[in-house]
Amino acid sequence: MRKDDRIDFAELVKQCLAGDEKAWRRLTLRVTPMIFGMCNKMRLSSDEKYEVFGQVMLILVQNLARLRKPDKLLTYVGTIARNEALAVIGGPGPEDISTPEIIERLYGSRNLTPEEIFGSVSRIQAVTKAMALLPEKCFKLLWALFFDSDRPSYKEISKRLGIPVQSIGPTRKRCFKRLLNILKRNKLI
Amino acid sequence: MSKIFDKIGVLIGYLKGDLSKAMRRSAQAMVREDKDLKELYPIVEELYVTGQSTNWNEARSAALKISSQLFRDYLKSKRLKKTGYGVTVFDSQILPLPEGVRKADVGARRIKYRVGDRLLDVSLYPISSGSYEIIGQTSNMEGGSLSQVILKSGKETFTADTDAFNIFRFPRIPLDKYSLYLLAGRKRIGSVTIEL
Numbered sequence: 001m002r003k004d005d006r007i008d009f010a011e012l013v014k015q016c017l018a019g020d021e022k023a024w025r026r027l028t029l030r031v032t033p034m035i036f037g038m039c040n041k042m043r044l045s046s047d048e049k050y051e052v053f054g055q056v057m058l059i060l061v062q063n064l065a066r067l068r069k070p071d072k073l074l075t076y077v078g079t080i081a082r083n084e085a086l087a088v089i090g091g092p093g094p095e096d097i098s099t100p101e102i103i104e105r106l107y108g109s110r111n112l113t114p115e116e117i118f119g120s121v122s123r124i125q126a127v128t129k130a131m132a133l134l135p136e137k138c139f140k141l142l143w144a145l146f147f148d149s150d151r152p153s154y155k156e157i158s159k160r161l162g163i164p165v166q167s168i169g170p171t172r173k174r175c176f177k178r179l180l181n182i183l184k185r186n187k188l189i
Numbered sequence: 190m191s192k193i194f195d196k197i198g199v200l201i202g203y204l205k206g207d208l209s210k211a212m213r214r215s216a217q218a219m220v221r222e223d224k225d226l227k228e229l230y231p232i233v234e235e236l237y238v239t240g241q242s243t244n245w246n247e248a249r250s251a252a253l254k255i256s257s258q259l260f261r262d263y264l265k266s267k268r269l270k271k272t273g274y275g276v277t278v279f280d281s282q283i284l285p286l287p288e289g290v291r292k293a294d295v296g297a298r299r300i301k302y303r304v305g306d307r308l309l310d311v312s313l314y315p316i317s318s319g320s321y322e323i324i325g326q327t328s329n330m331e332g333g334s335l336s337q338v339i340l341k342s343g344k345e346t347f348t349a350d351t352d353a354f355n356i357f358r359f360p361r362i363p364l365d366k367y368s369l370y371l372l373a374g375r376k377r378i379g380s381v382t383i384e385l
Contacts (some may be wrong), residue, residue, distance in 0.1 A: 050251065
């Protein structure tokens, strides 16, 4: 994988601040799995998820200038998403994550410990954050393998990524290695 | 360590239910016995479960539409800082429909805007093929209570007074592109764009 394939968040943010909508769309794609993934764990309805999404993106665009470091930006998105989702559920703040109403919304009637609830949301936040930090090719490959609802064939993935079909397996291997490294480096696992 | 990454295909097949009974058992044993694979499995599983939880193609497309609109509104709001131009943060028209639900022209549409610190919530109800009833409300009215709302297109202007709860109503508005102005007394405190 080439070095220049890496996503440069600082550059992306700079372009967004200059009013570049294409850069903003690229940034949006990187943070969407994290926001929706966390909302799904909190069992928000479709409307609620999009309300949270809009709020998070607004707060993000308002504070972009202060968030040029990718880690900071993604952590910030995760924190706002968590707070906005909790606000939708009805909890006044992260401390109240274990209130009965929130437990009910998250996991039905199963009585979970606060650690389990916190762990579930934190895990998806960590994995999607690491995914957002991957180089473009890896991000696209993971998206195609796990998120693309059309379930593209290897032939289709090969066409999209511009790599031979027989390279998908080795590329997937490298991408997971990177994903795991990011998770470990950032103490996300 | 590097060998475990060769086994990801097996893990994905296991999660998708693509493996035979014997292969499933062997995959379970692999995860149980290999420390590194044990570490990797929850990550692959998390990605798989997350992937299954949403129609991501629709979500991606809707997220991009909302986000792009929000970005354009935000840039405009910075240019028009004095007039308090509002940013669209939610539009039900853009959201994907739940599976099995057909698109209907009679459904209500909800749009939410952020106008400075205020939240403007607008509901649009189709009353004929060419017109809508518009009901809206603003919250967080620090710096003045809303008294009047003006809807202006290139052709027509409509005015509605607000009640004590900052609610306003336009009974019949023809399809067009409008600017909606929020007024506190005679002072304009914000504006947004609505396309019917």
